[in-house]
Amino acid sequence: MKPWIVFGGSILITIAAAVLLPSLQVLDSGTAAVREAQATISPQQRVLLSDDNLVDTLNELPLTTPIASASWEHSVLTLDVKLSKEETAPLEIYQNMAELAAFSFYGTTNVRQLLLRVVTQDEWSGERHLLLASDIRRNEWTNEALEQLRSREGAELPEDLKSRFRITVTPMWQNRFNGVYTD
Numbered sequence: 442m443k444p445w446i447v448f449g450g451s452i453l454i455t456i457a458a459a460v461l462l463p464s465l466q467v468l469d470s471g472t473a474a475v476r477e478a479q480a481t482i483s484p485q486q487r488v489l490l491s492d493d494n495l496v497d498t499l500n501e502l503p504l505t506t507p508i509a510s511a512s513w514e515h516s517v518l519t520l521d522v523k524l525s526k527e528e529t530a531p532l533e534i535y536q537n538m539a540e541l542a543a544f545s546f547y548g549t550t551n552v553r554q555l556l557l558r559v560v561t562q563d564e565w566s567g568e569r570h571l572l573l574a575s576d577i578r579r580n581e582w583t584n585e586a587l588e589q590l591r592s593r594e595g596a597e598l599p600e601d602l603k604s605r606f607r608i609t610v611t612p613m614w615q616n617r618f619n620g621v622y623t624d
Contacts, residue, residue, distance in 0.1 A: 490549045516553035524561045539590040572614040576607035
């Protein structure tokens, strides 16, 4: 090979590297912004959820409604949140849902799906009644959805959140909240 071809090729490679490396930094800074947003949204340290640390980890969450039951199986976290007081509003329930979703998808490394049920318990019989059920999946979750849920101004959820959360409500929910939430 002729020396001028080798010299010209190395100059072209050097120029290409000088042009492309700053572009790669811009891409990385976009990823860093997403990581920073996730850290801001969910400041807790990411944990590897297991049967051994499930109860202790959930106990640390800042919820206003207690978790009645929890189960962990094959990357699926199933939680029953129990409404303990009659005056619990839908807005409080939505904020707790957002907190649980943030924990599941930003606070852990291995939750793939969150199955969340909101239940109430009859004081006389002790029987539990389902009010709301939700199926939230990591790969379909966004920061925007989390912020929408956290900052609800009304009790009615937008259609995109209903479908993203796969929310189902029972007639008991509708009766309790006087038709505040309708499918």
